[in-house]
Amino acid sequence: MTSLMNNIIKYSKKLQKKAKFLKSLYFILSKENKKNFLFLVVVSIASSFINIIGIGLTIPFLEIISKPEELLANLQRYSFLSLLQLNQNSLLILMCIAYVLINIIALSTRIYCNNFALNLSSAIGTQLATDSLSQILKKPYIWHKQSNSSDVLSLITNNVEQTQGVILSLTLVVPSSTLVLLIAFSLILIDPINTAVISFLLIIYYVYVLSYTSIRAKKNGVIRVKEYAKVVNYAQEFTSLIKELILQDSFDFNIKNYRNAVFNFRSAIADNKKLQSNPKIIIEYLFIIILLLTSTISYFLNPSASSLAIQGTFLISLARIIQPLQQIFSAFNGLFANDSALVSVLEAVGSKTYDAHSISSKHKGKDYGHFGTNKSPNLIELNNVSFKYSQDPDDSYQLRNINFRIRLGESVAFIGKTGSGKSTCLDIIMGLLKPTSGNVQFKGNDIYASVEATKRWQNSFSHIAQDFCLNDASIMDNISNFQDIHKANFNDILLASKLSEIHAYIEALPDSYDTRVGERGSMLSGGQRQRISLARAIFRARDIMFLDEATSAMDRDTELKIIQNLKRLNYTLLAITHSRSILPYFDKIVLFSDGTILDVGTYSELTIQHPGLLNT
Incomplete structure (x- = not known):
């Protein structure tokens, strides 16, 4: 008992x-x-x-x-x-x-x-x-x-x-x-x-x-x-x-x-x-x-x-x-x-994870208003930004004391060896990783000041990644992100496709823009996937564009045409690239090394000061 x-x-x-x-x-x-x-x-x-x-x-x-x-x-x-x-x-x-x-x-x-x-x-x-x-x-x-x-x-x-x-x-x-x-x-x-x-x-x-x-x-x-x-x-x-x-x-x-x-x-x-x-x-x-x-x-x-x-x-x-x-x-x-x-x-x-540096589908597509009058001549500013993944004081920093400015309409390239901090810095700028110290400003306002500030900023730009995955749908749906396409919108899709140098290829397909791309774009080559993702970013109609190795799978001529097309439209560009051939077309190049900025300048300036590093 x-x-x-x-x-x-x-x-x-x-x-x-x-x-x-x-x-x-x-x-x-x-x-x-x-x-x-x-x-x-x-x-x-x-x-x-x-x-x-x-x-x-x-x-x-x-x-x-x-x-x-x-x-x-x-x-x-x-x-x-x-x-x-x-x-x-x-x-x-x-x-x-x-x-x-x-x-x-x-x-x-x-x-x-x-x-x-x-x-x-x-x-x-x-x-x-x-x-x-x-x-x-x-x-x-x-x-x-x-x-x-x-x-x-x-x-x-x-x-x-x-x-x-x-x-x-x-x-x-x-x-x-x-x-x-x-x-x-x-x-x-x-x-x-x-x-x-x-x-x-x-x-x-x-x-x-x-x-x-x-x-x-x-x-x-x-x-x-x-x-x-x-x-x-x-x-x-x-x-x-x-x-x-x-x-x-x-x-x-x-x-x-x-x-x-x-x-x-x-x-x-x-x-x-x-x-x-x-x-x-x-x-x-x-x-x-x-x-x-x-x-x-x-x-x-x-x-x-x-x-x-x-x-x-x-x-x-x-x-x-x-x-x-x-x-x-x-x-x-x-x-x-x-x-x-x-x-x-x-x-x-x-779990409720509403944090200033969170990705929230709740905010997608909403209008968060606009930033106030620009208090600075710079569009984007990084002030003494440092970052590490862990809060442990003994752990090393991935980025240390990053400072630089980007003006409206300026094109900037991030270069450096693998692991030098380029991608981490871009993630911080895009509002994905909150700096351990320092701040990132857009039009003079801290993008991490609040959830709304972060989402306003993220709604202001387009981003194209190297490994961008397409949906198992038609090319049109992938470019428009499944928007209901009317005649005016379709003209925008055509323009975006031409600017990303993919229109001729699509037109030659039997089903043209109705062609399905397969799971994650498996029916297309790497370069074709990148160009369709670029067309999607252009169709989104944002004045700021971030390219993270977004042209790495393209041939040299196509890559040059696309960069020239984007500059002609006066986009503010920030690109991570290992392609030396497109570097002369950027207004400014930021050279990273071991989590710090080694130098900033034009292609001709850096060629003289760091002749061997531009090959990285």
């Missing part, structure tokens, strides 16, 4: 911790989902009462079969029933019709509750997946640089799927728990001794089963989350490295790693299903044994009290209680089995 109480106390503490998670989960639900959940509770209670009425009608129905004369005599005492002049057969038919109708209604309400719970869990799962992705996208850019994309994909797919499974179980627990409580109360009224014995034995069984399975289920849940992230990571690597895999014929080794991860992932799922299904099978047979033992003991203790109606109703009630009990057990088991996934989703959805 002491061991039983200790297990009950131990398991109760675990459930209290889970209750906090569930409370957090409820508060992050949308108003619509909260309203539907409360509606489910109300309907479940009503459905349970209807089921109890159906069970209650079992007693008079069986009494008619076993003792028709006695029941009929008792009913004739009521004047309104005596007027009906019921005989044994008519009463049996009437009770049969009533019993069937109430059970049809009870069945219909339970099916309705079950379907409503399934739809609600689907809606909540959709909300969690969307909110998880939304919150992840709102995290600071530095978080994305330091995170593995497979972990993110695992979170918004597998982890959300597991969490939805928990939600589904819990929504089904609402009607199940109500039904179990009402049936238990009815059983106490029918046969208190047997009910007490059966309840005690069931408590012992479920406490020991849950105390045994919960630890193992939780370990399997952790394995499932970790191994699924590996599965996603391997799959991503296979698709991105397919050319190397074919050429090096290294399929076997990679497939072996993938198989191990999949095996561990699916073994964890299978083991948790065993932990849920085996106790269910055991309890079904255990139920029958307990019922037979308690009925036999009850008969010998008080044979006169045993009747067909009472025993029959007791049996039907117990039969009705098995399924909801199983659902409750599955729900609690699922809480532990999916604990790791549930925690990760709640942390993702519950």
